[in-house]
Structure formats: C-alpha cells, structure tokens
Amino acid sequence: MSTAAAGHHDHDDHDHGPAKGWTRWLYTTNHKDIGTLYLLFALVMFFIGGGMALIIRAELFQPGLQLVDPLFFNSMTTMHALVMIFGVVMPAFVGLANWMIPMMIGGPDMALPRLNNWSFWIMPFAFLLLLSTLFMEGGGPAGGWTLYAPLSLQGGNSFAFVIFSIHFMGISSVMGSINIVATIFNMRAPGMSLMQMPLFVWTWLITAYLLIAVIPVLAGAVTMLLTDRFFGTSFFNAAGGGDPVMYQHIFWFFGHPEVYILILPAFGIISSIIPTFARKPLFGYASMVYATASIAFLSFIVWAHHMFTVGMPLAGEMFFMFATMMISVPTGVKVFNWIATMWRGSMTFETPMLFAIGFLVMFTIGGLSGLMLAITPADIQYHDTYFVVAHFHYVLVPGAIYSIMAATYYWMPKWTGNMYDEKWGKIHFWVSTVFLNVLFFPMHFVGLAGMPRRIPDYNLQFADWNAVATIGAFGFGFSQLIFVWVIYKCIKGGEKATDEVWEGADGLEWTVPSPAPYHTFEKPPAQYS
Amino acid sequence: MSSPSSYYIPHEAKWPIVGSIALFAFFAGFASLLNGGSWIVMAIGAALLVYMMVRWFGQVIAESENGQYSAQVDVSFRMSMMWFIFSEVMFFGAFFGALFYARTFSGPWLSGMGEGGAAATNAVLWSGFDYVWPNNGPEKLGGAYDAMHWFPLPVLNTLILLTSGVTCTIAHHAIKHGDRAKMVRWLLATCALGFFFVIMQAVEYYEAYAHLNLKMSTGIYGSTFFMLTGFHGFHVCMGAIILLIVMLRGTRKHFSATNHFAFEAAAWYWHFVDVVWLGLFIFVYIL
Numbered sequence: 001m002s003t004a005a006a007g008h009h010d011h012d013d014h015d016h017g018p019a020k021g022w023t024r025w026l027y028t029t030n031h032k033d034i035g036t037l038y039l040l041f042a043l044v045m046f047f048i049g050g051g052m053a054l055i056i057r058a059e060l061f062q063p064g065l066q067l068v069d070p071l072f073f074n075s076m077t078t079m080h081a082l083v084m085i086f087g088v089v090m091p092a093f094v095g096l097a098n099w100m101i102p103m104m105i106g107g108p109d110m111a112l113p114r115l116n117n118w119s120f121w122i123m124p125f126a127f128l129l130l131l132s133t134l135f136m137e138g139g140g141p142a143g144g145w146t147l148y149a150p151l152s153l154q155g156g157n158s159f160a161f162v163i164f165s166i167h168f169m170g171i172s173s174v175m176g177s178i179n180i181v182a183t184i185f186n187m188r189a190p191g192m193s194l195m196q197m198p199l200f201v202w203t204w205l206i207t208a209y210l211l212i213a214v215i216p217v218l219a220g221a222v223t224m225l226l227t228d229r230f231f232g233t234s235f236f237n238a239a240g241g242g243d244p245v246m247y248q249h250i251f252w253f254f255g256h257p258e259v260y261i262l263i264l265p266a267f268g269i270i271s272s273i274i275p276t277f278a279r280k281p282l283f284g285y286a287s288m289v290y291a292t293a294s295i296a297f298l299s300f301i302v303w304a305h306h307m308f309t310v311g312m313p314l315a316g317e318m319f320f321m322f323a324t325m326m327i328s329v330p331t332g333v334k335v336f337n338w339i340a341t342m343w344r345g346s347m348t349f350e351t352p353m354l355f356a357i358g359f360l361v362m363f364t365i366g367g368l369s370g371l372m373l374a375i376t377p378a379d380i381q382y383h384d385t386y387f388v389v390a391h392f393h394y395v396l397v398p399g400a401i402y403s404i405m406a407a408t409y410y411w412m413p414k415w416t417g418n419m420y421d422e423k424w425g426k427i428h429f430w431v432s433t434v435f436l437n438v439l440f441f442p443m444h445f446v447g448l449a450g451m452p453r454r455i456p457d458y459n460l461q462f463a464d465w466n467a468v469a470t471i472g473a474f475g476f477g478f479s480q481l482i483f484v485w486v487i488y489k490c491i492k493g494g495e496k497a498t499d500e501v502w503e504g505a506d507g508l509e510w511t512v513p514s515p516a517p518y519h520t521f522e523k524p525p526a527q528y529s
Numbered sequence: 530m531s532s533p534s535s536y537y538i539p540h541e542a543k544w545p546i547v548g549s550i551a552l553f554a555f556f557a558g559f560a561s562l563l564n565g566g567s568w569i570v571m572a573i574g575a576a577l578l579v580y581m582m583v584r585w586f587g588q589v590i591a592e593s594e595n596g597q598y599s600a601q602v603d604v605s606f607r608m609s610m611m612w613f614i615f616s617e618v619m620f621f622g623a624f625f626g627a628l629f630y631a632r633t634f635s636g637p638w639l640s641g642m643g644e645g646g647a648a649a650t651n652a653v654l655w656s657g658f659d660y661v662w663p664n665n666g667p668e669k670l671g672g673a674y675d676a677m678h679w680f681p682l683p684v685l686n687t688l689i690l691l692t693s694g695v696t697c698t699i700a701h702h703a704i705k706h707g708d709r710a711k712m713v714r715w716l717l718a719t720c721a722l723g724f725f726f727v728i729m730q731a732v733e734y735y736e737a738y739a740h741l742n743l744k745m746s747t748g749i750y751g752s753t754f755f756m757l758t759g760f761h762g763f764h765v766c767m768g769a770i771i772l773l774i775v776m777l778r779g780t781r782k783h784f785s786a787t788n789h790f791a792f793e794a795a796a797w798y799w800h801f802v803d804v805v806w807l808g809l810f811i812f813v814y815i816l
Contacts, residue, residue, distance in 0.1 A: 019540070019541060027541040027546070028541075029538065029539055029542050107536075108536050108538060109536075109538045111605040111608075111609075112609060113538050113542070114545060114585075115545075117542045117545040118542075118544075118545030118548055118549065121546050122549050122552065124549075125549045125552065125553040126553075129553065132557075160559070160564060161557070163560075164556035164559060168553075177612075178609045178612045178613060178616075179609070181612055182604075182608040182612075186601060186605050187536070187605075212612050212615060212619070213615070213616075213619050214619070215616070216616045216617065216619040216623065217619050217620070217626075219623070220620050220621075220623025220627075221623055223623075223756075224623075224752075224756070226563075227745070227756065230563050231745050231746075232671075232744070232746030233751070233752035233755075233756065234666060234670055234746070234748050235627055235631075235753075237670075238654075238655075239670060240665060240670040240671075240748035240749055241631060241635060241636055241639065241664045241665060241667070241670075241748045241749035241750070242635060242748075242749045243631065243634070243638075246627060246634075246635060250626055250627065250630075253626070311645060311646065313644055313645070
C-alpha cells in the first residue's frame with residue numbers, strides 16, 4: 001500500500017475483519033486466528049493423549065495382563081508422551097503466545113504472519129504422520145518417547161515415520177520460535193523497554209531461545225538414529241566404535257531444555273494471574289526475569305541427571321548433581337516471589353486464581369521430588385520407577401497443564417467477549433485437583449517401593465495403589481469434559497465481559513475491547529511513547 | 530521509492546498450506562521408500578515443495594520490489610535470518626558433538642581406558658581392541674579402509690571456500706556502492722566457486738568409495754565423516770542456489786545501495802557454511 005493511501009483512508013485499508021468461509025482458517029495470517037487454531041488443536045490432542053493415558057491406567061488397574069498386549073501398551077506410553085509434549089503443551093503455549101504477545105506489547109500482529117500460518121498448519125500434518133503409525137504393521141513406536149538406541153531401532157515400519165514426524169514438528173517449532181523472537185524484539189510499542197514487558201512475554205522470549213537452540217539438536221539426534229537404521233552408520237553401535245549412551249547425551253541435551261520449554265511460559269502465566277487476583281503488583285519483577293534467564297542457562301548443563309544409572313565418570317555424576325540442585329535457587333526465587341505477591345493482598349479466588357494457586361502448591365511438590373531425584377546416590381534407587389513418573393506428572397499436569405487452563409479462564413473473556421461460567425469453572429478446578437492427586441500421589445509410594453515404569457504388569461504388592469491411581473485417572477480424564485463444556489458455553493454466550501475483565505488486571509491486553517477486535521494496536525498505544 | 534508508514538501484514542497466505550502438504554508427502558513418501566516402497570510420493574512432495582518455495586519467495590520478492598516493506602519489516606527479516614542460522618549452527622553442533630564424544634569417550638572406553646567398568650567391558654566384550662583415531666570400531670565394521678587425507682582435495686576445497694568468501698564480500702561492497710553489474714559479476718564467481726566445491730566433494734566421495742573403501746558403514750569414522758561432510762555439502766548446495774537466485778535478481782535490476790537484504794542474508798548464510806567447513810577441515814580432516 002502506498003503512503004498516500006495509508007494517510008487518507010487508514011481505517012478503510014486496515015479495518016477489515018476476517019475473511020469469509022472456511023478458508024479463513026486455512027489462509028489466515030491473523031495472530032488471533034492462528035492462536036485460536038493452536039489452542040483448539042491442543043485441546044483435541046489433549047483428549048487423544050488423555051485417551052492413551054486411560055488405556056495405560058486401565059491396563060494397570062490390576063496386576064496381570066488384562067486389556068491390551070504389551071507391545072501396544074508400550075506404544076501407548078510412547079505415544080502418550082509424544083502427543084502430550086509436542087501436541088498439547090507446546091502448541092497450547094504457542095497459541096497463547098500468538099494471542100497474547102502482540103496484544104501485550106502493543107504490536108499490530110506477529111512479525112512474520114505468513115510464517116506463523118505455516119508454523120501452525122504443519123502441526124496437524126505432523127501428527128497425522130505420527131498417529132498413522134498406530135495402524136502400521138508392527139504397531140506404533142514402542143521404545144519410549146526418548147527413542148533410545150538400540151531399542152528404538154528395532155521398531156517396525158513405524159520407525160521412519162516417527163523420525164520424520166519429529167523433524168516435521170521441529171520445523172514448526174523453530175519457525176514459530178524465530179517468529180516470537182522477532183515479534184518481541186521488533187514489534188513492541190514505541191517506548192516499551194524490555195524491562196517493561198509483561199513476564200509472560202519475557203518467559204516466552206527465553207523459551208523461544210531454548211527452542212531455537214535445542215530443537216535442531218533433537219533433529220540431529222534422530223537423524224543419526226535414521227542413518228544408523230537405514231544407511232549403515234554406527235553412531236550408536238559399540239561394535240563400530242559408537243556408543244548407545246552417546247544418543248542419550250545428545251537426546252537429553254535437547255531433552256532437558258525441553259522440559260523448561262514446557263514450564264517457563266507457565267511461569268509467565270502464573271506471574272500474570274497472581275498479581276491480578278492479589279490486587280498487588282508482582283513482587284520482584286526484575287528478579288523474576290533474572291531467575292527465568294538463570295533457569296534457562298542452567299538447563300543446558302544438567303542434562304545427564306536423566307542418565308545417572310547409565311554409566312558416567314564420577315566427576316560427571318557429581319557435576320550434573322550439583323548443577324541440577326542449583327536450579328532450585330532461581331526456582332525458589334520464583335516461588336518466593338509468587339507467595340510474596342499474595343502476602344497481604346486483597347485476594348479473591350476466581351477460577352484462574354484457583355488454578356494458579358493449585359499450580360503453585362502442586363508444581364512445588366513436583367519440584368521437591370525433582371530435588372530428590374537430583375541426588376545421584378538416591379536416584380539410583382528411584383531411577384526408572386513410578387517415583388519418576390509421579391515427579392514429572394506433578395510438574396507437567398498441575399504445572400504446565402494447570403497454567404494453560406488458568407490462562408484459558410483468565411483470558412477467555414478477552415477472547416470471546418463473554419464471561420465463562422464461574423460456578424462450573426470452580427467445579428472443574430476442584431474435581432480436577434482432587435482426582436489429580438488421587439491419580440499421581442500414590443505413584444510416589446509404588447515408585448519408592450520399586451515399581452518400574454513402562455511395564456504393563458506388576459508385582460502384587462503394588463496392586464492397591466495402582467487401583468487407586470486408575471480411579472483417579474478416569475476421574476481426572478472425564479472431569480476435563482467440564483472444561484470443554486465451559487469453553488463451549490463461553491464461546492456461545494454468557495454475561496458480557498468488560499474491557500478490563502478483572503478488577504486488578506494490569507497490562508495492554510485489558511485496554512482493548514472485549515472481545516478483542518480482529519486487529520489490535522494498528523496504531524501503537526500511547527502509554528509508553 | 531516511498532517508504533510505507535505501517536508494518537506490512539499480508540492477508541490470505543495460500544502457500545503455507547501447500548508447503549505443509551508438500552512436506553507431508555515428502556516425509557511420508559521418504560518413510561515409505563525406506564520401508565521398501567516406491568519413491569514416487571516422495572518425489573511429488575519434493576517437487577511440490579520446490580514449487581511452493583518458488584511461488585512464496587516470488588511473492589515476497591514482488592512485495593519487496595513494490596516497496597511494501599518498511600524499515601521495521603526489514604528488521605524482522607534480519608532477525609529471523611540471524612536466528613535461523615543460529616539454529617543451523619546447533620544442528621551441526623549435534624554432529625560435532627557426536628564426533629567429539631566418540632573420539633574422547635566411546636573409543637577410549639571401548640579399549641578399556643577410563644574408570645568404572647571400562648576395563649571389564651574391554652576384557653569381556655572387546656578383548657584386544659586398541660583405540661586410535663580414525664577408527665571403525667572393535668568389529669572393524671566396513672572392513673579395512675584408508676582415512677581421507679587432508680591433502681590435496683580438502684586443502685583445495687578450503688581454498689575454494691575461503692576465496693568464495695572474499696568474492697562474496699567484494700560483491701557486497703559493490704552493491705553497497707550501487708554498482709549492480711559488479712555485484713553480479715562477483716556473485717557469479719562466488720556461485721561458480723560454490724558449485725566447484727560441491728563437484729570436488731563429489732570427487733572426494735568417489736575416491737572414498739572407489740579407492741579407500743571408506744563408506745558410511747565404515748564404523749564411527751565413516752559415520753561422522755559422511756554425516757558432517759554430507760550435511761555440509763548439502764548446505765553449500767543450498768547456499769550456492771540462494772546466491773545464484775540473488776545474482777539472477779541482480780541481472781533483473783533488483784537491489785540498490787540501501788535495499789539489498791536478500792543479498793546480505795545469502796551472504797550471512799554463505800559465511801556460515803564457510804565457518805562450518807573450517808571446523809570440519811580441522812576436526813574431521815586434520816586432527
């Protein structure tokens with residue numbers, strides 16, 4: 001468009017709404033449309049991954065082999081992890097980033113709108129590739145989501161499809177992250193300094209760097225798997241001078257930053273929600289930023305704590321133990337700051353706040369069991385038991401997933417223009433929280449008692465707590481239907497939301513109308529200039 | 530050319546979905562091929578991907594030439610290219626990491642050096658295995674072979690790439706002074722050197738397979754050698770094609786002294802493959 005046109009008919013040129021028809025969603029370059037697509041995709045995948053989890057728990061309801069054969073069980077544990085990590089938590093965070101970052105920094109859209117469209121539209125195809133393996137000869141991948149060589153190399157026809165689906169998703173992640181970095185650095189409202197950005201923007205900036213740094217390493221690792229299987233290389237074959245443990249090192253060099261990719265945006269969400277409902281500014285903003293950056297840095301030098309029992313020089317075990325424990329310092333800073341934010345606040349407990357507090361309490365439980373696992377001599381007992389399963393589900397479900405739910409309740413009125421049903425939101429929280437603890441807490445007990453993970457059968461002594469966990473699993477799974485119902489109702493209608501939505505809310509996204517217009521901040525907001 | 534006043538936000542992007550379908554066909558077809566199927570789906574996917582890129586980049590070039598991109602849009606492009614190259618660095622990092630790990634840890638451990646169970650592993654599993662680099666493992670996978678010597682081909686290739694870096698910089702200075710014709714000439718030289726490098730690599734691979742019995746299956750040495758040089762060679766191909774397109778755009782009167790980001794992006798990429806080569810030359814060929 002020429003300068004003259006822009007000067008004369010500014011709103012005529014800019015102010016068009018969404019395109020007509022279903023192709024709107026296929027071709028859209030609008031950050032809100034793409035954010036919605038990401039979030040809906042994540043929601044669908046949440047139920048697919050959840051269904052797999054229920055198959056696992058149903059099989060584990062009783063000792064012995066009941067429902068599924070062991071190979072299928074193993075492919076369920078593998079696929080459940082891949083779906084939940086790459087298909088639910090990551091796309092949901094990217095969806096939230098799409099919706100919120102441009103509005104939070106006062107920018108007109110993402111920096112690279114077409115690339116943004118591609119980042120999303122890769123995802124359904126990548127998962128089509130991945131999920132199709134379940135119907136192939138030899139079944140889906142069954143060697144665990146970490147795809148350790150040599151076990152993963154022995155899979156059936158699915159192997160190459162899984163490797164390529166990881167490459168495929170990786171392309172999406174790297175493009176999406178580059179877009180987020182460019183957006184945050186280049187699209188901020190004039191005058192908004194980095195240290196004025198909301199923490200959600202900060203945590204996503206750091207997450208994007210983690211993604212750009214480690215997703216290519218994963219791509220390299222799985223490429224080596226592929227060539228080991230099909231092209232005769234011996235990266236992970238000791239007979240040829242390689243080493244299966246080398247795969248684990250390269251994989252976890254990706255994998256450990258990856259777990260922070262799954263939690264740093266959650267920290268940003270919680271740092272947005274708690275101040276709103278405590279009606280106080282966030283305690284220690286700068287220390288939050290530095291703590292996030294410290295966690296991100298440390299995440300690169302702790303990877304081998306996933307491998308304490310695999311065989312490593314003593315100096316390595318010691319280094320990775322102490323480096324891992326060091327992460328609890330910046331994490332402790334964060335938990336302290338959230339509590340200090342609530343201290344003497346005028347607190348109310350709407351659904352987002354309930355999820356945020358649930359996050360705070362239960363994520364900390366997961367963090368503390370992580371600290372136990374970090375102790376090398378103790379980890380030799382815990383390694384590959386249900387204690388590890390309990391640990392990472394406590395950081396991922398009431399951690400990452402709760403933060404996504406909190407964010408959904410918190411920002412949904414801004415997205416739809418309608419208030420969600422507070423009563424059902426609260427019911428969703430309480431039912432989920434009770435069942436979640438019924439589901440995951442007993443895993444600590446059976447894990448400490450020695451129950452191995454990723455096995456469809458178990459010793460009789462673990463029977464009672466496994467039955468309890470399965471009841472919790474079905475309760476938690478089905479209570480997520482409440483979530484869908486609340487979202488559906490909120491999209492359809494309900495009490496009209498005000499622009500500010502929440503009494504104590506602070507930030508640019510609350511200065512635009514609810515629902516947020518299709519294009520926001522085509523002219524930068526004045527606050528900062 | 531007047532500079533636009535607001536950030537350019539395109540509408541209705543039709544190429545991304547084509548790209549997704551193309552990638553899907555490519556990956557699914559490649560996986561089927563590896564499982565013993567036909568190559569046709571993969572080829573269709575690859576062709577569609579190339580078509581998509583031609584059209585998408587064509588659209589971006591047209592918008593750029595129409596002056597739709599403000600200085601702010603230019604910054605977005607610069608940042609993306611920078612961080613894309615960083616992601617490529619990390620991709621190569623995985624393979625360099627494998628090389629260093631194999632040479633520093635796996636090899637010595639297999640030969641019984643180091644603490645813990647290494648001595649027992651060596652005695653029980655790989656008795657008599659003595660580690661030196663290059664190595665194809667205790668079972669001597671791939672059979673007897675000769676390592677690729679750093680002279681003469683790799684040295685020649687190093688000189689080719691370093692020279693291409695110089696010619697690329699001369700072209701850059703030319704366009705910065707608005708001398709488009711000079712830019713095209715020196716870019717032509719750069720591309721020629723780039724493709725010459727690729728041909729020399731092909732000759733080297735032929736030597737390896739035909740005379741040295743050095744193959745991908747030659748244990749860890751062959752694995753790391755072909756993985757690192759192979760992906761590097763692929764990147765040189767890409768870089769040379771990108772430079773070629775920049776050159777062709779130059780012949781169509783694209784770019785000016787102030788507006789030539791595509792050139793700079795291609796040059797950054799070219800220097801990146803150059804630097805990776807220096808790492809390869811030192812760690813794969815010499816040391």
